[in-house]
Amino acid sequence: MQFSTGGRLIHPIHELADILQKIVSDWLSKPNESGLDEAIDKTISEGFFEKSDVDHALNNLSLSVQRNEIIEWVFRNTDVQKSYSEIIIKNRTRKILCLHAGNLPLVGLQDMLAVLVSGVQYCGKVSRKDPYLIPSLLRYIQTQSSAFNIKFSLDIRDFRDELIEEWMFAGSEDSLESLKSTLEKNSVISTIHRSLIRIAHFSVAVIDQWDSKICADLIESIFRYGGKGCRSVAVVYSYFKLNELSKELIVESSKWIQQNGYPIRIAPAVQLRSAYNEAIGINQVQVGNALFQEGLVTIDDPGIIYWQPLINPNDVNSQFGHHLQQVYYVPVRNEIDFKFVDNLKFDTLQNAQSPPIWWQPDGIDVLKWILSK
Template sequence: MSWLRKHTECVREAADKWLNPENYALQEAIQKTVDEGLFSRQDIELQLSVLRENNQNNEIEQWVNRSGLTDQQHAKGKKVLCLHAGNLPLVGFQTALGTILSGADYNGKLSRKDPYLLGSFLDEISKAGLDQHIQYTTDLSDFKGLQADKVIFAGSEQSVPDVKAKVTDLNAAKDEAEYIIRTAKFSIAYLNDWNESVKQELVEAMLRYGGKGCRSVAVVVVDFGLEMVKEELEDSIKQFWKSNPQHLKPAPDLRYQYAYNEAIQRKQLWLEDFLIQESEELPETEFTVHWVQGGEEKVRQLKTQFGKKVQSVYTVSKGTSGIKTEELAKAQRPNLWWKPDGVDLVEELIS
């Protein structure tokens, strides 16, 4: 059996064992996460259900094929340092999985906001008999002297210099190490259709995980104004909160934005803890979505204007020429091989 086939099967089997609902270690990690108030059980279970579906659809094998990973083209022998974010439950899973799939030695600095869930997966992977080193911690200083070949980091552009300085001070990466930095902040939904299903998909894309992920929709482009669907959107949002109360969090600063919008007569939908406003400005305030009336040309304009801050553009039907898009329904349910900041991690690591 080839190295790649054996390697892929080992990773797949470890993922199967970890995702098993009867896996005690995973259930313990879930309980710790919930007990410490890091994430809600409902959000954790949604993430796990998505990963189970990914795995059942053979997406690990598909990712291997898509990336160009072969017995000859791999990252075996390379040291990769992964600095994981913690804004969503298991947000670092894809990065960890991709690094391990590539064959590289995985060194993960887990976020203190999400240390247990990803840690339970890494514990399972460590027992899989892979011929690569697996190490994780929540303290970056544990990687002093690592001399990593590549560093993967997800965070704000402002924090990049500080992170690089810290890694350099610790001698945790080689001087010539490549940094794969992910700084996308939000996604755009281009609604070239509107019905009940689209509305429900949009609400989840905006509100799931408190809208804190780079795949969360913060800009909606559609060919009609907010007033046309204001009441039905309000009803759908309230229904989502009723089913997902963990996402209903106070955001008092929105009162001032609401008052400003009223003063300049800007159309808006204000629900005290969430605001949708007609605006083409850069989305920078949490719990706020910008509603833009326009078509494909407006989408292209905004994508250019916002640059690298945009992760994805979602649509509900084909026909958006010249723009790379994803399905709106996949916003919070991505395939394993989705490309953060447009980069296939495995492909990048083996290059």
């Protein structure tokens, strides 16, 4: 992959970071010129996502794709003795297929950026559930710089006979074998290939203290994106019983819904669970669109939140295994020492829906995975 048609073959990471930051910044700050306005309008008018979720995703993109953030991400994953130029030269003949999930606005953007930063050709199968936002950015990148090798489509058939040797996927285990078969049958991927599969689909919060800020952060971590992201909280482990905090949770959720313009839309599965819980005497509270309940944890709907007594964090991992993305905590006066718990991915509750560019889906740094070959 050549970064320009001029005399220089590559840009060092500092220059590349400048290019990416400027392109993303211009795409966001000149929405009419960049095509972003049209992408947002279609996304919202066609009912793919709520406006406040699109705004939140774009705002987090603006904060995370900064020059210093990109440089730090690369430095975290490269040998300081090894020239970044050497890495780019080595990677210019590689292709990586990114299969984007589409459950959230701009989901998969981190994979795309990691591929571009590493100098590999990006082959993106864009989800039909988010058909406007990522394509808008990709088209804008193509018009603004020759530094990146990009191919993308909504149709996997457009990658037929590519025989790509590396691919990335985030989604359900149930569809994985069928997907792999389709890719191989159409020669999209080679029979000998390397893959990065992410299947975590929810997070938990550990609450050992309480105030209005913690309450607001918890509601944001649950309600943002309709609870459909792997960083969304589905289980709360707390020193406090649900009925002790129910009034504050209801008030804060009402405030959140009003501020974010969310419709009040209680899913049929949530209504059925509420009726069942009432019939057998399970303690529960309807909090906005979500049902908070005590009792047995069976993660089955993003609108059902399980409120549990606090347990040892090691037991959280054994209970959920690879389906668990993050364990959130409140870093004020936490009485549990999180630093010495193995195999868990900790983050602060306030960062739940606003992660840095280098956050690790399924505990894997995607840039590290790309550069490790």
